[in-house]
Amino acid sequence: MKETRTGQKDAYEMILEAIDTGTYRPGDRLVESELADRFGVSRTPIREALQRLETQSMLTRDGRSLIVASLDHNQMADLYVVRTELEGLAARLAARHATPEEARVLRDMVEEDRGLIGNPEALARANRRFHKQIHLASHNRYLVQQLDLVHRSMALLATTSLAVDGRGAEAIAEHDAIVTAIEAGDGATAHKALSNHISKAFVTRLKIDANKEV
Structure with a gap:
């Protein structure tokens, strides 16, 4: 389901909000193309947002894929x-x-x-x-x-x-x-x-x- 970009929210904020509200849960795989379509933005800001979230340990690697991290x-x-x-x-x-x-x-x-x-x-x-x-x-x-x-x-x-x-x-x-x-x-x-x-x-x-x- 495609979501329209609102206000001044950028790709990072929109993905973070989706994790916070449970749209994406620990273990879920995040795919650039799917996120770009959902939030109505190009893949470049999505890629940058995913890199930022990985740096902040919100996402982790599973092979070549990025998944939402979990806490032990x-x-x-x-x-x-x-x-x-x-x-x-x-x-x-x-x-x-x-x-x-x-x-x-x-x-x-x-x-x-x-x-x-x-x-x-x-x-x-x-x-x-x-x-x-x-x-x-x-x-x-x-x-x-x-x-x-x-x-x-x-x-x-x-x-x-x-x-x-x-x-x-x-x-x-x-x-x-x-x-x-x-x-x-x-x-x-x-x-x-x-x-x-x-x-x-x-x-x-x-x-x-x-x-x-x-």
Whole structure:
């Protein structure tokens, strides 16, 4: 299915978004001609985008083909350690620097996302949007850049922990606690709440992987 190029998105951004949204999953092979047709661009920017993604370890070689990379257990654990620390810091800074309008947007997101419980894919998209809003509310461009790198790597996890029964409702309750702390300007509690949120997501993902081995 051909997709039209929108706004200022380049080939790199479009392929990265396709990986992030699950259009292409770990292990999927990416072919220049197919990508050029899908996104309506020439093969040259596609080739350059694929080279860039390979350099960033988002893609890996399988013979002569490029496939979407996957994370092993240790890589996933390392990623969650870094994510927990950076996300916690973002929440602490958001509690300190978020404008009333930014806090309002976060609160509205929590309330709206309650309606997505039971729809893991939609909730996963909303979850990414929610976390991105906290990153922006930190008002620290360098932290936002690092978190963008972390969340890009999160796209290499084939499944969402929000698909586990009951996890969606728990996650929304955790989001509520994070926003409450940010609204109160309580950086320490916001840091703890968001770090706890990521830790619980990691435990859930570990259980998913453990069940695959049974």
